[in-house]
């Protein structure tokens with residue numbers, strides 16, 4: 509330590525030897541003596557001053573560049589930051605808009621499904637109400653049996669199994685609908701990625717497709733049954749010999765469709781499956797409307813017999829030998845023999861138009877107006893149980909069997925008039941059997 513400081517002192521004393529500075533002015537020589545210490549102190553002061561000047565110069569020269577560099581750095585940072593912020597915002601927007609699309613999609617799907625469900629339910633309910641009415645009619649008609657009073661062994665309606673031997677058209681329709689469902693556009697990315705959201709969407713779409721197929725099948729089943737029942741009832745009506753076209757004018761049906769409203773929805777501005785469903789739904793609603801119209805007509809057609817008790821068919825419709833004077837004459841009705849005072853009953857619902865003795869050999873007679881141009885007559889009764897203007901239902905008692913008027917024995921003379929012209933009642937009673945027999 510002491511050796512090193514001694515060395516430093518030697519070096520310093522070599523550099524800063526004691527010096528004398530001579531200076532002459534006005535012939536006088538002065539000298540200033542400078543010790544080593546003074547020289548060192550002076551060197552430090554001068555060195556410090558030089559350093560300060562150097563630093564200041566550098567600072568002045570480079571300050572602007574430093575500021576510019578700093579500003580550039582902060583600008584870069586700012587740009588990077590705002591770019592990241594923007595990216596994040598965009599990613600968030602993408603996610604939230606995707607979410608919104610999915611939500612909207614889901615909501616629309618739910619609305620579609622529930623609208624379709626509501627329609628189906630309405631149609632099935634309407635169809636079921638009509639079926640109940642038809643079942644009641646069939647059960648009522650079954651009470652009277654065939655023209656001779658034979659009751660059916662089984663009371664099943666024909667329309668339940670209208671064509672059991674045929675391959676069910678529903679199966680062919682099923683494959684068509686399945687094919688349509690398979691060809692429906694599906695998201696290929698969703699099935700590839702297998703992501704959780706993609707998987708959930710796929711599941712939802714699959715469930716919706718399955719439900720759609722089920723709903724289409726139900727719709728097809730309702731339409732098929734409604735059409736089959738309507739066709740069957742039309743056959744029943746046709747077999748009565750009454751002019752069916754006069755009973756079921758197209759105007760009547762279209763009025764009914766308009767009145768019922770139905771689920772008519774303009775499918776023109778829809779696309780894909782919804783439009784397919786609504787087209788089919790409108791068609792099915794029209795089929796149910798037509799069945800309803802048919803039911804409304806057939807309910808008031810006299811398809812039963814004026815006697816529900818055991819009876820004997822004694823005289824047919826048409827030209828026959830008159831039982832009293834033996835001459836050929838036209839018989840505008842049919843005759844049934846049964847025990848005295850057997851109840852004579854209305855062959856369909858209607859309003860009593862006439863109750864009393866109208867003359868012309870009919871004796872005590874009741875006339876019932878069933879609407880749609882149908883009137884029934886029950887003649888030769890011993891007693892009348894209704895009054896004009898009274899409403900009657902199928903098989904309501906209108907009087908008792910007798911022998912009044914131009915009659916050779918206790919029987920009921922029964923007539924059906926359509927728009928004033930007589931028709932063969934036997935054909936109506938036979939037709940009635942096809943409503944309840946299989």
Ligand SMILES: [Zn+2]
Nearest residue numbers: 841842843921
């Ligand atoms: Zn007669």
